[in-house]
Amino acid sequence: MKKLLSITALAVLLFFAIGCDKIDNPHKPFIPVSGNKTVLIKDFTGVRCNNCPAAAETVHELQHQLGEDCVFIMSVHAGALATPTGKFPDFTTEEGTIWYNNNSSNPLFSVDHVNLTDGNAFYVGQVDAPLNNALAEPQLFSIDIENTYDEATRRVNVENTFSAVGDCDGKYYATVCLLEDSIVGRQAVQGIGIDTAYVFRNVFRGTFNGADGELVSDGPVFYDDNFVTTSTMVLDSTFNADQCYILTYIYDYQNGKILQTEMKKIK
Amino acid sequence: MRRVLLPLLIFVLSGVQILHAQSFLENAQINGSFQTDAQYYRLDEGIDITDLYGKKLGINGFGKVNYSYGNFSAGMRFEAFLPELNGFRQELNGVGLANFFATYDNGFIGVTVGDVYDQFGSGLVFRSYEEWSLGMDNALRGVRTIIRPTQGVTLKGVYGRQRFFWAPYNERDFAADDYRGIVRGVDGEWDLNQSITSMNDSEFRVSLGASFVSKKQYDQSLFYYIPENVGAAAGRINLGYGRFAFSTEYAYKINDPSAINNFIYKNGQALLSSLSYSQKGLGIVLQVKRTDNMSFKSMYTATQNDLDINFIPPINYTHTHSLPSMYTYSTQPNGEMAGQFQINYTIPKGTALGGKYGTKLALNMSQVNDIVRDSVMDNGHLVLNKKGTLGYSSNFFAVSDHRFFRDINFEIDKKINKDWHVTAQYINLFYDIATIEGHAGAPDVKANIGFLDVTYKIDKRQSIRFELQGLWENEVHKGYEVNEDEKKDFQKRGDWAAALVEYTITPHWSFSIGDKWNYGNPVPEFRDHYFTGTVSYLHDATRIMLSGGRQSEGVVCVGGVCRTVPASSGVSLTISTSF
Numbered sequence: 001m002k003k004l005l006s007i008t009a010l011a012v013l014l015f016f017a018i019g020c021d022k023i024d025n026p027h028k029p030f031i032p033v034s035g036n037k038t039v040l041i042k043d044f045t046g047v048r049c050n051n052c053p054a055a056a057e058t059v060h061e062l063q064h065q066l067g068e069d070c071v072f073i074m075s076v077h078a079g080a081l082a083t084p085t086g087k088f089p090d091f092t093t094e095e096g097t098i099w100y101n102n103n104s105s106n107p108l109f110s111v112d113h114v115n116l117t118d119g120n121a122f123y124v125g126q127v128d129a130p131l132n133n134a135l136a137e138p139q140l141f142s143i144d145i146e147n148t149y150d151e152a153t154r155r156v157n158v159e160n161t162f163s164a165v166g167d168c169d170g171k172y173y174a175t176v177c178l179l180e181d182s183i184v185g186r187q188a189v190q191g192i193g194i195d196t197a198y199v200f201r202n203v204f205r206g207t208f209n210g211a212d213g214e215l216v217s218d219g220p221v222f223y224d225d226n227f228v229t230t231s232t233m234v235l236d237s238t239f240n241a242d243q244c245y246i247l248t249y250i251y252d253y254q255n256g257k258i259l260q261t262e263m264k265k266i267k
Numbered sequence: 268m269r270r271v272l273l274p275l276l277i278f279v280l281s282g283v284q285i286l287h288a289q290s291f292l293e294n295a296q297i298n299g300s301f302q303t304d305a306q307y308y309r310l311d312e313g314i315d316i317t318d319l320y321g322k323k324l325g326i327n328g329f330g331k332v333n334y335s336y337g338n339f340s341a342g343m344r345f346e347a348f349l350p351e352l353n354g355f356r357q358e359l360n361g362v363g364l365a366n367f368f369a370t371y372d373n374g375f376i377g378v379t380v381g382d383v384y385d386q387f388g389s390g391l392v393f394r395s396y397e398e399w400s401l402g403m404d405n406a407l408r409g410v411r412t413i414i415r416p417t418q419g420v421t422l423k424g425v426y427g428r429q430r431f432f433w434a435p436y437n438e439r440d441f442a443a444d445d446y447r448g449i450v451r452g453v454d455g456e457w458d459l460n461q462s463i464t465s466m467n468d469s470e471f472r473v474s475l476g477a478s479f480v481s482k483k484q485y486d487q488s489l490f491y492y493i494p495e496n497v498g499a500a501a502g503r504i505n506l507g508y509g510r511f512a513f514s515t516e517y518a519y520k521i522n523d524p525s526a527i528n529n530f531i532y533k534n535g536q537a538l539l540s541s542l543s544y545s546q547k548g549l550g551i552v553l554q555v556k557r558t559d560n561m562s563f564k565s566m567y568t569a570t571q572n573d574l575d576i577n578f579i580p581p582i583n584y585t586h587t588h589s590l591p592s593m594y595t596y597s598t599q600p601n602g603e604m605a606g607q608f609q610i611n612y613t614i615p616k617g618t619a620l621g622g623k624y625g626t627k628l629a630l631n632m633s634q635v636n637d638i639v640r641d642s643v644m645d646n647g648h649l650v651l652n653k654k655g656t657l658g659y660s661s662n663f664f665a666v667s668d669h670r671f672f673r674d675i676n677f678e679i680d681k682k683i684n685k686d687w688h689v690t691a692q693y694i695n696l697f698y699d700i701a702t703i704e705g706h707a708g709a710p711d712v713k714a715n716i717g718f719l720d721v722t723y724k725i726d727k728r729q730s731i732r733f734e735l736q737g738l739w740e741n742e743v744h745k746g747y748e749v750n751e752d753e754k755k756d757f758q759k760r761g762d763w764a765a766a767l768v769e770y771t772i773t774p775h776w777s778f779s780i781g782d783k784w785n786y787g788n789p790v791p792e793f794r795d796h797y798f799t800g801t802v803s804y805l806h807d808a809t810r811i812m813l814s815g816g817r818q819s820e821g822v823v824c825v826g827g828v829c830r831t832v833p834a835s836s837g838v839s840l841t842i843s844t845s846f
Contacts, residue, residue, distance in 0.1 A: 008414070008422060012453050012479070019451070019481030020498035020521050026491045026532050026655045048707040054529050058654055065490055085753035086708060104357075125526035125568035128489045188707030 037139040040261040044108040046081030047088040050190040055107035055124035089185040095211035112258040143262035154235040164225040171253040175213030178205045179245040299332035300845035311836035325352035343367040354832040355402040358432035377413035382406040387454040387478035390578035391518035392499040419461030423454040447566040448484030472507035497523045515540040525567040531658025535560035548613040554582040562600035581827030582607040584631040590736040594698040596672040598827035602638035627680040637667035673697040690720040709756040713741040734767040747789035762787025809844040
C-alpha cells in the first residue's frame, strides 16, 4: 500500500511539474514576411458589438507586425449587431450582408475568404494560423490600380491591371471595393458601454462592380499575361473623399479564395 | 477418440458460455430513458415571425441505456438533432452515438473508459456534465481512475478530450476549427470522520480536498507564446458542527491567454464560501464568491458556451415561474463579486399564523457586481486589459460600482386546508441587460415582479391550479421614448401580465391554458399576447405532452449557463419515458 501511495504521489508531483507553462515574455520575435503575396482580412463587425473593438485592435496589431503593405483589413459591418439602433451609425451594405451569409455572430473574420463559403468564419483567436498559411502561398497575380477623381462630380474612375506572375488555370474574378477610413461615431465597447467618439478604421462602403465582382479571365493564364478591368462610381455625398480608398482583390471563382489584394487612396 | 473428445469439449465450453451469458443478463440491472422534443414552427406576423428560414420542424431526441452487473457497469447515449430546435447551436445538427462508457469498480479501484462525467469539489477547476435543456455536453472521452486506499480517502485521476458537438476526437490538425486540447486532472479527498476512528461519531465533521487540472493545447499564434500546458489548482475544506456547516474552496490558475479574456497573461483565481445553519423549521445560508479571470477552456480560441473545463457555480435564486425567470443571470467568467443570503422559516403548526399545517416563509437576497480592475505597466506605459500583457491588477476585496444583477425576493407558501394551497412571491430585480444579453446601450431592467399560485383540490383525483403573475418595470414602460431604430432592443421590455389555469386528473391527465401579455412594452407593436395550451398524459414513467401557441423571446439558464431562445409560434410535442 505504501508503495502504491508513493508511486501515486510521485506521479502527481511530476504532473504538477509538467502541467504548467509560465510565460514571462509573451511576444514572439518578429519574423518579416518575404515575398509579394498579400492577404485580405474581412472583419465582420457591428456598431452594437461590445467585443468587436478589441478584436479589431488585435487584427490591426497583426497587420502592424506583419506589414501594412502585405495584410489589408476591411471592416465589413454585417450581422444583427451591425444593425444600428438609436444614434449608432449605419455602415451596413448589401454586399457586406451577402459576404456574411451563413454566419451568426460578431466579431468574425475571413482570411482571403478561406472557410467563408462554408459559413465558418474565424473568431479573432483563430486568425493567426490561416493568416500565416495565406502569406506563405505563392503569388499568382499582381494588381496595379490607377484612378481619377473629379471633385465637382465626385466621380471615381478605376482601372485595374492584373498581371500574371506565374502560370495558372481557372476562372478568376475581381471585386473592386470602396473603403472609408477614420470615421468617428458611436460604438459599443466592452467595459465602457458606448464610446461616442470611436474611430472606425477602413470601413467597407460598397463595391464598384457587385459582391461577386466581374470576370477577369476564364481558362489558362501564363506568366506576364495582363488583364484590365475598368469601373466607375459616384461617391456618396456623406463620404469624406480625403479618407476614401479603392481596394481590389482577384479571386478564384471555383473556391472563392482570394489570390491577391491591392489598395490605393483615391486622392 | 479425438473425434469424440473435441466436439464434446466444444459442447461443454459452449454450455459454460451460455450459462455465463444467462447470468450476465438475468442478474444484471438495466435502466434507461428516452426523450423526444419536437416543434413545428409556423409563421406568425403578430410576433414578427415572417420567415422560417426553411425550418418548419425541429427535433431533439436522445435514448440512453445503462447496464450494471456486480462491479461492472456500462452505458451509452444516442442523440439525434434532425434538425436542432431553434435556439440550440447549429453544430448539434446530426445523429449518432454521442456517449458510451464502461466501468469496473470493486470498492478499492474503479476504472472508467469512454465518456466521463465528474466534478472536483464545487467544480472551480473541473466539471464535465451534460445539460439537455441547454444542448450542452462537455463529457471527457478518455479514462478515469478512482482509488480508495483507505477508509475516507479517495484519489481520482481523469484524462481525455472533451466532446465538441459531433467533432471527431482524434483531430490532429491544430489549425482546425474543432481542434481542442487534452484535459488531465487529479483530485484527492480525505474525510477525517471516516478515516479516524475517534472521530467516527463526532459532531465535528471535517473533510479536506485538493485538485490539480491541466490542459495541453497547441500554440497556433504567430505573435504570442501561448502556454501549451495550463494548470489550475484548488483546495477545499468542509467543516460541520451540529447544525452549522461551512465550506470553502479556493482555486488558482496560471496564465491562460484566451479569446475570452482578450489574450491577457494574468493569473486567475476564484473563491467560493458558504456558511449555513439549519434546524427544524429554520434554514439560513450565506454565500460569497469572487472570480477573476477564471474562464478555463480546453482550447484558447473558444468563445462560446463550449469546451469549458471548469464550472463557476452561480449563487442566485432559481426562479421557476415564467415572468420571474425572464431575466435570469448568466455567469460572467472574466470577473464577479457575488453574495447571497437566504433564510427559510416555517411558522409552526398550531400557531395563529402557522394554522393547521404551518406556514413557510423564505427571503432571498443576491447581488453580483464586477471586480475592480486597475491598469498595469507594460513597457513603460499604463495599459488596461491589453492583449499580450498582464492585463490588469485587481484588489481581491474591492467591489466595482458596476452592478450586473440583484434579486431580492420574499415567498410565502401556505397550505390553508386540505383543499387549498397558496404560494406567493415578490421579487425586486435589477438586471444589466446590456452586459448579460448584449443589448448594447439598452437601459438596465429595474423591475418589481409578483406571482400568486393557488391550487384547489376538487376531490381525490381532480385539482385545479391558477397562476397570476405581473412584472412592472420602474423606468421602461408605456410612454418611454424609443427611437425607431432602437426598437430591436426592446422586444421583451416593459410591463407584463401572465395567467395560467391548469386542470389535473390524477394520475394521467393534465390540461392547461395560459397567456403572457407584454401590455406595457414601450413599443406598441410589441404589446403581444403569448397564448399557450397544453395537454399532457402520464402513464407510469411515460409522459406525453402536446402544446401549442407562442413562445416569447428569452433565455434558458441552468447553473448560470444560458442559451437564447428566440420567439416562436407553433406546436410542440415532448415524449419521454424511462425504465
